[in-house]
Amino acid sequence: MSYPPGYRIERERNRTEKAGDIARAKAIQAAIELxxxxxxxxxxxxxxxxxTGLSQSGLLHHFPNKTALLTAVxxxxxxxxxxxxxxxxxxxLGWAAFDSLLALVARNSTRPEWIGLFVRISAEATEANHPANQWMLDHYRSTRQWLTQAIEDGKRTGEILPDVPVDAIVRNTIAVLDGLQQxxxxxxxxxxxxxxxxVYLDQLRSAWGNPQQ
Amino acid sequence: MSYPPGYRIERERNRTEKAGDIARAKAIQAAIELxxxxxxxxxxxxxxxxxTGLSQSGLLHHFPNKTALLTAVxxxxxxxxxxxxxxxxxxxLGWAAFDSLLALVARNSTRPEWIGLFVRISAEATEANHPANQWMLDHYRSTRQWLTQAIEDGKRTGEILPDVPVDAIVRNTIAVLDGLQQxxxxxxxxxxxxxxxxVYLDQLRSAWGNPQQ
DNA sequence: CTAAACCGACCGTGCACTCGGTCGGTATGC
DNA sequence: GCATACCGACCGAGTGCACGGTCGGTTTAG
Structure with a gap:
């Protein structure tokens, strides 16, 4: 097998191996766009x-099959x-977590491929045997974990009211994100x-933010 | 062509023609599930x-091609x-519109196929030449229109505050709906x-509802 | 010499859709 | 009342194409 990066670290990487890296990167970019x-x-x-500028066989030299390409993407x-x-x-953590979500969205607005990629893949991947199914589940789970932790921390520091319905807010926030992207x-x-x-985040803050702070 | 209903209305539909209706309905149901x-x-x-219990040709007798089946669905x-x-x-109209959204969601929770159908089709259909693309655009547009009208009416009757950011709320609400379904x-x-x-709707109400009412 | 980069030819499969038909039921002319 | 014409329901076999993947090779660089 050829493509996994990070192999044979002891030897200097020579020019041809660099050519391979370039081809792989180009392929990933092309795949993202498609x-x-x-x-x-x-x-x-x-x-x-x-x-990518390769034959199909040439591409399959770098990625043994289609799902490997998806994984790389x-x-x-x-x-x-x-x-x-x-x-x-x-x-x-705290409200800062939600602010960085906003920043992420702002930045992704300038990279339409990334939004499209996410929207389509995560919809396809809800099918149980889709190659990205596990990825999708993990992605959601880790996002939920992070936001949950963020809210808990906000409660601890007092910037978020203690009676906030954490789970619902986490899921709703992710839902707004996904839905707007769609x-x-x-x-x-x-x-x-x-x-x-x-608007959504302001609403959140005014509903569950601590007015004292 | 054979399948459009409502032809030759003067004649009684005979047994075989009714069988056709049944087959079509079964096919649509099967298609929904798939x-x-x-x-x-x-x-x-x-x-x-x-x-459906038909041969492929038999099915294609009722629906001239795959997109016709999708349209029927x-x-x-x-x-x-x-x-x-x-x-x-x-x-x-008014908050009642949002309540009926909640009722719709409650009902659809008992019909998983319908949620899956919507999630998948509307994700696929964001591609411009997908056969359901126009349907999807229309669907979103009419939903937005209805909710916009609902909020405007709520403002008129006074149950919704006048300074509400209508467009954002409409889009966010749809986003929450779609995202939760996903x-x-x-x-x-x-x-x-x-x-x-x-939780989302309560938030909405407490942020933009008229506290006097 | 070795190993990676890359390719052309090929293969099997799944798919939408076509074609030519059978069969049973129904209207119609005589 | 019976033959004829017609229609809708339905099927089996086939066609062409797109696609993922294999295999055996050649080129290129160190």
Missing amino acids: FSTSGYNKSSIAEVALR LEQREKEDSEFLFGEGAAP QWVAEPDSMSMVAELR | FSTSGYNKSSIAEVALR LEQREKEDSEFLFGEGAAP QWVAEPDSMSMVAELR
């Missing part, structure tokens, strides 16, 4: 290869998103996700 | 035929939903859409 408009199932590896997304959200330091993918020019989300 | 778990693209008409959904929401009378399709047993939605 998946984001056509979804995973409907996209063909032949088309990805075409956009999802890892890429996960990596970039969590770098943006958490960077080097710890995850933001509407935006359908008609990008008709709305601003940031503006709508801000 | 589409709701596999989406439209990934479902095959052969499988629908199998579940969507019409069915649209019909049942709007009957439930609006019945014979006028659409509910989470529910992924893990039906882990949550109650009704409970979460109620």
Whole structure:
């Protein structure tokens, strides 16, 4: 097998191996763009290869099969998103967590492929035997965990009222995020996700924020 | 062409023609179940035929092609939903509109196929040339119109504060609805859409409801 | 020489859709 | 009342295509 990165670390990577990395990165980018408009199932590896500038076999040299390509795409997304959200330091907590969600949405508004990718893949992946099913479940679970922790911490510091219905708010917030993205993918020019989300967050704050602080 | 109903109305429909109606209804039901778990693209008409108890050709006798089947499914959904929401009378307005959304969600919680159907189809249909694309746009547009009207009416009667950001609330509400459905399709047993939605609606009311009333 | 990068030819499968038909029931002309 | 014409329901076999994946190779760089 050839493609997993991080192998043979003891030797200097030479030029050809770099060429491989470039091809892989291009392929992932092409796949993101394709998946984001056509979804995973409907996209063909032949088309990805075409956009990468490889033959289909050439592409399959780097990714043994279609699901490996999908995995690479999802890892890429996960990596970039969590770098943006958490960077080097710890995850933001309290209301700051919700603010960083807003920042994430603002940034993704300039990268339509990422929204499309997420909307389509996570809808497809609700099917139990979809290759991204586990990823999707994990993604939701970890997001819920983070937001739950954020709210609990806000209660601890006193910026969030103690009688807040944590679970419902976590799920509703994620729902607003997903739902707005879906509407935006359908008609990008008709709305601003940031503006709508801000209204939702203001509502949250005024309902459950501590007025003393 | 054979299938459009309402032709030659002067003649009594005979036994075989009624059999056709039954077959069509069965096919639509089978299609709903399949589409709701596999989406439209990934479902095959052969499988629908199998579940209907017809050969593939037999099914295609009733629906000239796959998109005709999809259209029939969507019409069915649209019909049942709007009957439930609006019945014979006028659409509910003011906060009552939001209450009936809650009622709809409660009812759909007992019909998982309908949620799955909607989640999958509307995600697929964000692609511009998907056969359900127009349907999806229309669906969103008419829902937005109704909710906008509902809020405007609430302002008029005074039960909703006048400075409410109508558009954002309409879009956010739809987003919560869609997003909760998506989470529910992924893990039906882990949550109650009704409970979460109620929290959201309470929040809405406490933020924009007229405290005098 | 070795190993990675890359390709063309090929294969099996699943799929939407076509075609040519059978069968049973119903209207109609004589 | 019976033959004829017609229609809708339904099927089996087939067709063409798109697609994921395999295999055996050649080129290229160190």
